[in-house]
Structures are given as structure tokens and as C-alpha cells.
Amino acid sequence: MNAILKITDASGRSWEVNLLPDTIYNIGRAKENDIVLNDRRVSRRHAHLVAEASSCKIIDGYLENGEIQRSVNRVFVNNVPQFEKTLEQGDRIIIGESNL
Structure with a gap:
């Protein structure tokens, strides 16, 4: 897979x-994230993106003690709130006021 975010x-x-x-x-907003968003509506650890060999998926939240802790402000894909979504080319991810 050759994907660009x-x-x-x-x-x-x-x-x-x-x-x-x-x-x-x-x-998230915290500096230790791989993708840091300068956005007050983004949680410190907001979401994670899983890139696999043939697909990518966005997951709202972060792992803590083996469980996913969901973000307060959610993740939207194509203006629909999502907890987990396999992405397709051209999908628009909105986290806070940031666009991916």
C-alpha cells in the first residue's frame, strides 16, 4: 500500500x-503523538490510524490497559461520527477542527 495522509x-x-x-x-494534541494536531478541540490522545498492507483504518480513542478509551469530541469520516472505519481513497477525516 502506498498511501499519503x-x-x-x-x-x-x-x-x-x-x-x-x-x-x-x-x-492527538500531545507532542508524543506521531501526528500532532494544533487544535484545542483535539484530545491529548484522540485517535489512532492503523496502516496495513492493503488498507488503513481510523479508530476513535487510544489504548490504555488493553482497552480503548474513546475521545470526547469524536472522529468523523465524511461528516459521519465513527468509532472505527476502514478508509477509502478520498475519505475526509475530521478531528476537532482539523482535516485529514
Whole structure:
């Protein structure tokens, strides 16, 4: 899989991330995340993106003690709230006021 995630956070900063297969990307406001969003509506640890050999999926929340802790402000894919969603090319992810 050769996927590129295009990101624009709430501050207007834009960048791209080349997604590597078999990699989990943590997304949130905290600096220790793989994808850091400068957005007051994003939780410190908001979501994670799982890149696999032939697909990617977004999961709302983060793992803590083996359980997923859901974010307060949710994750939206194509304007629909999602807990977990396998992504298709062109899908629009909204986390807080940030677009991916």
C-alpha cells in the first residue's frame, strides 16, 4: 500500500504523511503523538490510524490497559461520527477542527 495522509490542523498548518504498512499512528494534541494536531478541540490522545498492507483504518480513542478509551469530541469520516472505519481513497477525516 502506498498511501499519503494530507493534514490541515486548526491553525491552518498543512503537511503530508507517507503511511507505512504495518504501522500504527497515534493522533492527538500531545507532542508524543506521531501526528500532532494544533487544535484545542483535539484530545491529548484522540485517535489512532492503523496502516496495513492493503488498507488503513481510523479508530476513535487510544489504548490504555488493553482497552480503548474513546475521545470526547469524536472522529468523523465524511461528516459521519465513527468509532472505527476502514478508509477509502478520498475519505475526509475530521478531528476537532482539523482535516485529514
